[in-house]
Amino acid sequence: MSEFAGAGAEIGSFYPMSRPDTTPPVEEHLPPREWLKKNLFSNVANSILTVLSSLLILVMLRGLLGFIFNPLRQWNATAVNLRLLMTHAYPADQYIRVWFSVAAFLILTGLSLAVWRAGSRIPVPDVGKRVIALGVFVTLATLLAPFSTSARLSWLAVAVFLLVSGVAVSRTSKDRSVSSLSLLVGACGLAALSLWVIPYGHHSFIIDRTPKILAEPGTVDLTTKLPWTLMLLIAVAAYGAGLFLRDRVPAKVARTSLVLAWMVTPILLLFLVLRDPDFDMGHVLSTDIPIFLVFAVLGSALLFWLTNPETGEVGRMVAVTVLFLAFGSFLTPMRMIIRILMLLLAMFALAGPTFSGDRETRHRYAAVWTGVAIFVSWLVTAINTPSTVPVPGQFFLGGFSMTLMVAFFTLLVSFPLGVMLALARTSSMPIFRLLATWFIEFVRGVPLITILIFFSVMVPLFLPDGMSLSEVAAVTIGYALFASAYLAENVRGGIQSVTRGQHEAAEAVGMTTSQKTVFIVLPQALRVAIPPLVGQVIGTFKETSLLVIIGLFDLLFVAKAIIPNQTEFMGSTRENLMVISLIYWVISYSMSKASQRLEQRVGLGEQ
Amino acid sequence: MTDVTDVTETGADSGGVARSDRDLSNAADMIICEDISKWYGDFQALEGVSATIKEQEVVVVLGPSGSGKSTWIRCINRLEEHQEGRIVVDGVELTNDLRNIEKVRSEVGMVFQQFNLFPHLKVRDNVSLAPIWVRKKPKAEAEEQAQALLELVGIPEQADKHPGQLSGGQQQRVAIARALAMEPKIMLFDEPTSALDPEMIKEVLDVMKNLALSGMTMMVVTHEMGFAKEVADRIIFMEEGQIVEVGTPEHFFTNPTEDRTKLFLSQILA
Numbered sequence A: 001m002s003e004f005a006g007a008g009a010e011i012g013s014f015y016p017m018s019r020p021d022t023t024p025p026v027e028e029h030l031p032p033r034e035w036l037k038k039n040l041f042s043n044v045a046n047s048i049l050t051v052l053s054s055l056l057i058l059v060m061l062r063g064l065l066g067f068i069f070n071p072l073r074q075w076n077a078t079a080v081n082l083r084l085l086m087t088h089a090y091p092a093d094q095y096i097r098v099w100f101s102v103a104a105f106l107i108l109t110g111l112s113l114a115v116w117r118a119g120s121r122i123p124v125p126d127v128g129k130r131v132i133a134l135g136v137f138v139t140l141a142t143l144l145a146p147f148s149t150s151a152r153l154s155w156l157a158v159a160v161f162l163l164v165s166g167v168a169v170s171r172t173s174k175d176r177s178v179s180s181l182s183l184l185v186g187a188c189g190l191a192a193l194s195l196w197v198i199p200y201g202h203h204s205f206i207i208d209r210t211p212k213i214l215a216e217p218g219t220v221d222l223t224t225k226l227p228w229t230l231m232l233l234i235a236v237a238a239y240g241a242g243l244f245l246r247d248r249v250p251a252k253v254a255r256t257s258l259v260l261a262w263m264v265t266p267i268l269l270l271f272l273v274l275r276d277p278d279f280d281m282g283h284v285l286s287t288d289i290p291i292f293l294v295f296a297v298l299g300s301a302l303l304f305w306l307t308n309p310e311t312g313e314v315g316r317m318v319a320v321t322v323l324f325l326a327f328g329s330f331l332t333p334m335r336m337i338i339r340i341l342m343l344l345l346a347m348f349a350l351a352g353p354t355f356s357g358d359r360e361t362r363h364r365y366a367a368v369w370t371g372v373a374i375f376v377s378w379l380v381t382a383i384n385t386p387s388t389v390p391v392p393g394q395f396f397l398g399g400f401s402m403t404l405m406v407a408f409f410t411l412l413v414s415f416p417l418g419v420m421l422a423l424a425r426t427s428s429m430p431i432f433r434l435l436a437t438w439f440i441e442f443v444r445g446v447p448l449i450t451i452l453i454f455f456s457v458m459v460p461l462f463l464p465d466g467m468s469l470s471e472v473a474a475v476t477i478g479y480a481l482f483a484s485a486y487l488a489e490n491v492r493g494g495i496q497s498v499t500r501g502q503h504e505a506a507e508a509v510g511m512t513t514s515q516k517t518v519f520i521v522l523p524q525a526l527r528v529a530i531p532p533l534v535g536q537v538i539g540t541f542k543e544t545s546l547l548v549i550i551g552l553f554d555l556l557f558v559a560k561a562i563i564p565n566q567t568e569f570m571g572s573t574r575e576n577l578m579v580i581s582l583i584y585w586v587i588s589y590s591m592s593k594a595s596q597r598l599e600q601r602v603g604l605g606e607q
Numbered sequence B: 001m002t003d004v005t006d007v008t009e010t011g012a013d014s015g016g017v018a019r020s021d022r023d024l025s026n027a028a029d030m031i032i033c034e035d036i037s038k039w040y041g042d043f044q045a046l047e048g049v050s051a052t053i054k055e056q057e058v059v060v061v062l063g064p065s066g067s068g069k070s071t072w073i074r075c076i077n078r079l080e081e082h083q084e085g086r087i088v089v090d091g092v093e094l095t096n097d098l099r100n101i102e103k104v105r106s107e108v109g110m111v112f113q114q115f116n117l118f119p120h121l122k123v124r125d126n127v128s129l130a131p132i133w134v135r136k137k138p139k140a141e142a143e144e145q146a147q148a149l150l151e152l153v154g155i156p157e158q159a160d161k162h163p164g165q166l167s168g169g170q171q172q173r174v175a176i177a178r179a180l181a182m183e184p185k186i187m188l189f190d191e192p193t194s195a196l197d198p199e200m201i202k203e204v205l206d207v208m209k210n211l212a213l214s215g216m217t218m219m220v221v222t223h224e225m226g227f228a229k230e231v232a233d234r235i236i237f238m239e240e241g242q243i244v245e246v247g248t249p250e251h252f253f254t255n256p257t258e259d260r261t262k263l264f265l266s267q268i269l270a
């Protein structure tokens, strides 16, 4: 009967809807009076509701404006402490490393926006309408806010300017359009320009006080305005380069390499640029590189043999042997790097028969192994090497950069783990199913805070001699385990939505269970799971703020506990919290928008 | 091995000889079913089904809905497991040994009523995926073959589309191409035209006819009596999990011996 239900769903998506060749009905455009009547005052009850809710909105807006423009507010607390908020104690004389990292992200962003064809074209009159709306809002706000007369007049001037230019723009031809990205760049450009010309600082707008500007032109440091301006230029240049490449590189290649770059770049930036390991070249040449070479050469040879379709059953036995050796290496004293490489090689070996093929495929498989081995060897060596950047305190990053870092590594670890757990929970092997179910149900039954505290306090005590783990790393692992249990449930939903017919079709052409999983089930399952997964990614990002509880210096901690204790910004907690809320919101909202586009794109392919 | 590329040359209407006149008595046995039984819980879906299908033979299985046709045909490539009896496909017996199952499946192509194409892959990749990863063909070669097969089933221009953008008849032809890409010795069809709009049935049946003429061993569950009459070497009539009557189309449609067959025919031809 499940066959039937699945079949029905499939038929629906298989037959493309035939559309009659008519133009869509023209959208109704009522004159303002009638629009108001139809939508807001259609009967007595609706009119009362409209009036009441308008009043409520006005009261709230007035309260908010009163809060924002209160002379006691110290909005410059966040501006002055931006460095503290972003990187906490990272030394100022090493800041070029931070700017380099920001630039790297902006380059990736610019390239990605171009390659994925982000942004849309907006008709110019619509831009005008939005400017008019902004003008109306500023007028309203100016009238509501507790401003002095002269401040009110100058703000009204701004509003009139917006209204007039908005009307002018909205009168232009409907056929002209601008891209939303160029509008964004224009806005960022204006912001960057304002750093050079506007005297940012403390302004007094309030009644009973002479409007005076406490800041002088040029208040913004050169070390702030110059890098930010450069960053904008770099982002625009990267977008241009992306446009150039887009027409010359096959889309699939460009997208795959960008996705890979998004995963690898944060690791490189963190452990190479920001942390700057002080490699001991003698040790690297005498120990690390030889170990890597042994694994690269012998591993490649082994995998090349294993991916030969003729190898057969012997290959599987050898792969299992490697796995046992890898487990064994954790029981005997040995370098960590050897254990890790053994484990990775075992994974590659076990997956070998699934990806076996012609010579080219086998060479590619061995090459991927070599690449992974290089990366992992470097990473392990870098982590175990002391840093050249002198940082007071427990960890070299803090504030927003720590928030981002913990979120990134949590997701990086929890994704593959969650997918594996979901596969185990849906597998036909009772032992896997049982273990996965136990793990998931256990983790889901424990509050996140408990897990974080456990990993920050207890786990370092359990570690074997000679192995140490920074608190941040321990907590990230705990958080990743937590996230993976929830992720597994979302993925499991996707896996179960793959119809029985799909399984049978894959089996009927002779695919093995792992081939069926990799090529048929997972791609479809992950597509279905995109909306809940994105929700989870956003949640994971936001909930890093719980790190405050175990005393890590993340964004929230800096905003809540450090800045309000500075003598000049005593008690500025609320301002800081509002600003970091905005930061969280902008990032979460962008992710949500990006995922909507992803869903549309994936849906397109399937129709 | 059957060379599928012959099909186009033979053409749909050139096979004027009645299929049942062919002498297949010396051909090798491709599928041997000996007394197979299958239960779903307490319900017995197959009750001692025995039949032998020869190389190049085309067998059409008829029977009322729920008579066990699908169950039987699905046992032959182990999509369902039979509990009693023996099934031997091209000399390989189907047991719990995974290697035997994989071997049989890569030699037996199957076409489903609901097509079951992979919706996330382009049509070309639907066809070439299994040859690349199961048959270990080089990618370029597999894609070339996919293109040739799509041409064979008459839709070479659809290779870059996704299955959802195709009509039902086109999708079923892709499904046939996908099965043929594994270069099977046997093709199983489980009501391949039952989910299609009437105007699309012919295009699929034509492809199947060509395939039969090219010498493919085929086992077809269908309700298309015209196809059965014209193409089948033998017709097997099933009811309630048992084979009721076996015979040439001529025998079957003109003077069936069993009362149950007569009843079925009178209902279906009425």
Ligand SMILES: Nc1ncnc2c1ncn2[C@@H]1O[C@H](COP(=O)(O)OP(=O)(O)O)[C@@H](O)[C@H]1O
Residues within 6 Å of the ligand: A001, B040, B043, B045, B063, B064, B065, B066, B067, B068, B069, B070, B071, B072
């Ligand atoms: N997965 C299943 N579970 C339980 N009963 C089944 C299942 N599949 C088929 N059956 C039953 O087995 C009988 C034969 O089904 P089937 O082989 O599909 O018949 P046909 O293809 O001839 O219409 C039917 O009575 C059906 O209800």
Ligand SMILES: [Mg+2]
Residues within 6 Å of the ligand: B069, B070, B071, B191
């Ligand atoms: Mg059936």
